[in-house]
Amino acid sequence: MARLKEQQSELDAAARLKRAATELFSQKGYDATSTREIAERAGVNLSLIRYYFKGKEGLYRRLLSDYAEISAAGAGPLLAHLETIEPTLEQLHALFKGLLLALIEQRMAFPELSRILQREWIAGLPHAQHSYDETFSxxxxxxxxxxxxxxxxxxxxxxxxYSVILMLLNCVEMHFAAKESGISWTKKIMQLPEQSELFAEETATMLLAGIKR
Incomplete structure (x- = not known):
């Protein structure tokens, strides 16, 4: 029983470190976040970061790897669905709309990790490459x-x-980024997730309008 409690305590400490690191990396970025800040927010000893993750970079990579695994698991049903789609405007519109709704749902479920990946992507940093490859390739x-x-x-x-696919991804990420920017006029754009259906419908329509014959 004592050993079981000890194992549970170790799992709790690792989970708290990951939670604290996710929040801080999302708010401040990788370089501006110190291991001391992570440990203090998690309420654990600083040495546990090296013990569990071999340092800050290892912890950062673990977060992105965990996110990639979750996303890759969700990609299986999507791939199966793609095999059933016929290349008609109606089915492509339904597919685009479904993809946009799925991206919104994932962004809402993992807001901090999504922001971390977006920052990595824009800055051309290497840590997220594996995550994007695993998730989207x-x-x-x-x-x-x-x-x-x-x-x-x-x-x-x-x-x-592939440029069309990039537009699909960026439509959602940039919409959330705009809402979170605090710029006054962005208060007037659609509210997500409250208006997800309308956003996905109109965005899918606009994307297809630009590439259909």
């Missing part, structure tokens, strides 16, 4: 194939399919 390849089939069938104009 297979889905992006299959979606690109579908868009290319639609272009071959005369449904869409020939476009760089």
């Amino acid at each position: 297979r889905v992006a390849d299959r979606l690109a194939m579908l868009l290319e089939q639609a272009a071959s069938a005369g449904v869409l104009r020939p476009v760089n399919a």
